[in-house]
Amino acid sequence: xxxxxxxxxxxLDAADPLAPFREEFLLPEGIVxxxxxxxxxxxxxxxxxxxxxxxxxxxxxxxxSWNKAGWWDKPRTLGxxxxxxxxxxxxxxxxGDGTSANIFKAxxxxxxxxxxxxxxxxxxxxxxTDLYVTQGAAELTGTEERRVPAEPAALEEALAAGDVAVVLxxxxxxxxxxxxxxxxxxxxxxxxxxxxxxxxxHSAGAVPVELxxxxxxxxxxxxxxxxxxxxxxxxxxxxxxRHHETARQPISGWHGHARPFxxxxxxxxxxxxxxxxSGSQPxxxxxxxxxxxxLWNRVDxxxxxxxxxALTELFIGITAPGGTGPGGLRLVTPIEPERRGSQxxxxxxxxxxxxxxxxxxxxxxxxxxxxxxxxxxxxxxxGYEEVFDAATALVEVVExxxxxxxxxxxREQVT
Amino acid sequence: xxxxxxxxxxxLDAADPLAPFREEFLLPEGIVxxxxxxxxxxxxxxxxxxxxxxxxxxxxxxxxSWNKAGWWDKPRTLGxxxxxxxxxxxxxxxxGDGTSANIFKAxxxxxxxxxxxxxxxxxxxxxxTDLYVTQGAAELTGTEERRVPAEPAALEEALAAGDVAVVLxxxxxxxxxxxxxxxxxxxxxxxxxxxxxxxxxHSAGAVPVELxxxxxxxxxxxxxxxxxxxxxxxxxxxxxxRHHETARQPISGWHGHARPFxxxxxxxxxxxxxxxxSGSQPxxxxxxxxxxxxLWNRVDxxxxxxxxxALTELFIGITAPGGTGPGGLRLVTPIEPERRGSQxxxxxxxxxxxxxxxxxxxxxxxxxxxxxxxxxxxxxxxGYEEVFDAATALVEVVExxxxxxxxxxxREQVT
Numbered sequence: 001x002x003x004x005x006x007x008x009x010x011x012l013d014a015a016d017p018l019a020p021f022r023e024e025f026l027l028p029e030g031i032v033x034x035x036x037x038x039x040x041x042x043x044x045x046x047x048x049x050x051x052x053x054x055x056x057x058x059x060x061x062x063x064x065s066w067n068k069a070g071w072w073d074k075p076r077t078l079g080x081x082x083x084x085x086x087x088x089x090x091x092x093x094x095x096g097d098g099t100s101a102n103i104f105k106a107x108x109x110x111x112x113x114x115x116x117x118x119x120x121x122x123x124x125x126x127x128x129t130d131l132y133v134t135q136g137a138a139e140l141t142g143t144e145e146r147r148v149p150a151e152p153a154a155l156e157e158a159l160a161a162g163d164v165a166v167v168l169x170x171x172x173x174x175x176x177x178x179x180x181x182x183x184x185x186x187x188x189x190x191x192x193x194x195x196x197x198x199x200x201x202h203s204a205g206a207v208p209v210e211l212x213x214x215x216x217x218x219x220x221x222x223x224x225x226x227x228x229x230x231x232x233x234x235x236x237x238x239x240x241x242r243h244h245e246t247a248r249q250p251i252s253g254w255h256g257h258a259r260p261f262x263x264x265x266x267x268x269x270x271x272x273x274x275x276x277x278s279g280s281q282p283x284x285x286x287x288x289x290x291x292x293x294x295l296w297n298r299v300d301x302x303x304x305x306x307x308x309x310a311l312t313e314l315f316i317g318i319t320a321p322g323g324t325g326p327g328g329l330r331l332v333t334p335i336e337p338e339r340r341g342s343q344x345x346x347x348x349x350x351x352x353x354x355x356x357x358x359x360x361x362x363x364x365x366x367x368x369x370x371x372x373x374x375x376x377x378x379x380x381x382x383g384y385e386e387v388f389d390a391a392t393a394l395v396e397v398v399e400x401x402x403x404x405x406x407x408x409x410x411r412e413q414v415t
Numbered sequence: 416x417x418x419x420x421x422x423x424x425x426x427l428d429a430a431d432p433l434a435p436f437r438e439e440f441l442l443p444e445g446i447v448x449x450x451x452x453x454x455x456x457x458x459x460x461x462x463x464x465x466x467x468x469x470x471x472x473x474x475x476x477x478x479x480s481w482n483k484a485g486w487w488d489k490p491r492t493l494g495x496x497x498x499x500x501x502x503x504x505x506x507x508x509x510x511g512d513g514t515s516a517n518i519f520k521a522x523x524x525x526x527x528x529x530x531x532x533x534x535x536x537x538x539x540x541x542x543x544t545d546l547y548v549t550q551g552a553a554e555l556t557g558t559e560e561r562r563v564p565a566e567p568a569a570l571e572e573a574l575a576a577g578d579v580a581v582v583l584x585x586x587x588x589x590x591x592x593x594x595x596x597x598x599x600x601x602x603x604x605x606x607x608x609x610x611x612x613x614x615x616x617h618s619a620g621a622v623p624v625e626l627x628x629x630x631x632x633x634x635x636x637x638x639x640x641x642x643x644x645x646x647x648x649x650x651x652x653x654x655x656x657r658h659h660e661t662a663r664q665p666i667s668g669w670h671g672h673a674r675p676f677x678x679x680x681x682x683x684x685x686x687x688x689x690x691x692x693s694g695s696q697p698x699x700x701x702x703x704x705x706x707x708x709x710l711w712n713r714v715d716x717x718x719x720x721x722x723x724x725a726l727t728e729l730f731i732g733i734t735a736p737g738g739t740g741p742g743g744l745r746l747v748t749p750i751e752p753e754r755r756g757s758q759x760x761x762x763x764x765x766x767x768x769x770x771x772x773x774x775x776x777x778x779x780x781x782x783x784x785x786x787x788x789x790x791x792x793x794x795x796x797x798g799y800e801e802v803f804d805a806a807t808a809l810v811e812v813v814e815x816x817x818x819x820x821x822x823x824x825x826r827e828q829v830t
Contacts, residue, residue, distance in 0.1 A: 047469050097516065231473055251551060
């Protein structure tokens with residue numbers, strides 16, 4: 001990778017087809033926000049949308065809004081807006097509950113679809129909640145949790161045992177930013193008789209996702225990172241159409257019932273992805289998410305990917321060209337573009353104070369133990385010039401040793 | 416019950432210690448809202464609180480708010496605000512997820528605490544999601560769902576079999592408004608070796624609830640009805656302190672982990688009620704709930720109960736004195752005050768069009784199949800005079816036959 005000039009970055013900004021989206025976000029002055037992979041920025045349209053739902057739909061129309069404002073169908077209407085972002089049909093996605101609960105539902109449903117197989121295969125190093133929820137699902141279904149590195153060879157070896165019911169993989173690794181080959185790994189799982197659940201938390205809105213084309217069985221994703229749905233916004237579940245009549249998740253609440261308003265005594269799952277719903281969803285949070293999805297539905301995802309790769313390449317070219325950089329920075333994220341999500345992870349033994357010193361300069365990234373500096377790149381509201389400046393600031397922080405100031409060593413709870 | 420005059424109602428309003436709370440709600444003009452048992456009204460402080468969380472905490476402070484704004488601890492800080500409303504200690508309640516998911520968690524945890532017993536006992540006629548979720552939990556835990564009427568004799572007979580692991584009961588019946596004797600039924604369950612889960616959806620904020628004093632094991636409640644937390648606002652879970660070290664719920668996400676930021680590989684439940692948490696919660700919805708709980712924490716619950724009983728008595732006295740009323744109205748809710756929640760249910764074969772005709776007059780109640788007219792009474796924002804007018808309007812609608820207008824027969828999806 002070759003380093004480009006600040007002037008060249010300015011020209012890239014001027015020619016950037018996504019540049020107009022920057023004005024659709026409300027960002028604080030004076031910072032470069034490279035943490036949109038943790039919490040996405042606030043779309044300009046969101047406060048008004050939320051206020052309208054609170055003051056008009058709730059305050060004025062009250063319960064009439066369950067019909068009039070489409071509250072009852074919101075998990076489906078939001079799902080239909082997520083669907084094109086993940087390569088799914090509108091009726092294959094519903095929005096509701098959190099990522100952890102949805103992974104639990106998908107795993108249990110997959111085990112039930114694959115009777116006789118007793119292993120839940122996960123990846124060592126996955127985000128902890130994926131591992132913990134898998135342990136919970138394994139205990140409850142009487143299956144066994146097993147973990148291997150998320151590498152094709154290791155996965156194939158584990159799958160070849162012939163006892164794997166379902167594999168849970170993250171499409172993009174939360175720590176390293178590695179992008180996995182969804183098509184190949186899905187095919188691998190299927191070839192060995194396993195189903196697959198994809199965790200899209202770090203890929204929805206970050207990279208092109210083609211769930212249907214890849215033949216995925218289930219997927220779960222969060223909406224508050226790259227999708228800008230707001231802190232803790234509801235997650236989504238994808239259920240491939242071929243499982244719409246047979247997949248059975250365990251949190252069998254009335255919103256997932258075939259005829260919820262008949263108030264019948266026995267649970268009977270709804271047709272389609274709706275059967276993955278359980279109970280009422282927080283409509284005020286849904287309002288924020290909908291404002292953001294309406295923005296995302298105007299975005300060309302190919303342009304997002306193109307700019308994302310250009311931004312990460314720019315950042316790597318300054319901070320760790322060829323894989324190593326000034327002052328001991330090392331590239332953790334794969335250097336091959338096709339294996340890179342929309343983030344750059346670097347390692348440094350003093351990563352924590354370096355990130356803090358960088359934040360003090362107005363460049364916001366985050367730190368993941370033991371030594372990873374994470375920077376997320378969100379093409380809708382980041383420009384080339386500011387990424388150039390952020391990368392340059394990081395190099396300066398490392399080289400100047402300003403991170404050695406004791407105030408940067410103080411640990412807060414980190415999220 | 417004797418009917419009082421409109422003039423007497425006006426005097427009761429003038430002397431009502433809760434009357435000032437009316438100004439703390441934003442209600443549309445020209446209606447009497449008797450559906451706060453379905454969706455509570457909007458507190459005046461809520462829009463500003465929500466806007467602040469959206470625009471400042473999210474928009475300006477971004478990820479720093481996880482620490483700075485207390486986002487990480489929000490399930491506990493909100494739980495501590497719910498606790499005094501349900502007779503619990505601050506650390507026995509957490510807010511997060513929905514009612515259905517929380518019932519699922521509580522049932523599975525209870526089964527695990529009571530090994531060797533294979534029956535989940537529920538009440539015939541409970542709100543459907545309670546029944547459906549019990550079926551889901553029974554299937555997954557290899558237990559058996561059984562149902563009996565929620566009457567002491569029937570429950571005792573079922574419990575006497577000695578195989579009941581846990582009983583799930585609603586404190587107030589969603590349809591009839593019957594208030595159950597929590598102390599007696601909890602003691603009954605315990606005497607027969609069963610644990611008990613209380614569903615507080617229709618009692619939190621409606622009647623005094625004394626979970627700890629009654630010895631309840633678990634409880635789940637919704638916050639968007641009497642507690643005015645907003646449509647679909649997150650639910651709460653109560654875990655009695657004696658179960659804090661042993662209760663294990665199955666959706667073992669990272670927010671319920673003992674040391675979530677250590678990112679260790681194995682799930683280890685947190686101390687206390689926090690172990691009932693799973694994943695990130697919708698902070699924008701939490702903001703609305705917090706505004707409402709801050710209001711509720713200034714309320715004298717004994718005054719709420721006193722006024723609630725006076726309002727329901729007033730309404731019954733006009734619409735069904737002695738149990739029957741004009742035009743075939745019949746009282747479904749128990750006539751004994753100590754067995755009555757904060758709602759009045761009446762039956763009428765033409766209940767549906769009657770409710771619609773009443774709504775057309777600006778009196779908002781709802782209908783539950785096959786023949787129940789439901790009216791909720793919320794002492795913080797309802798006065799005696801308007802309840803008098805609402806009851807009078809109902810009698811007029813029934814006696815005049817105006818509900819026979821064909822437009823009132825058209826069915827919408829009902830929530």
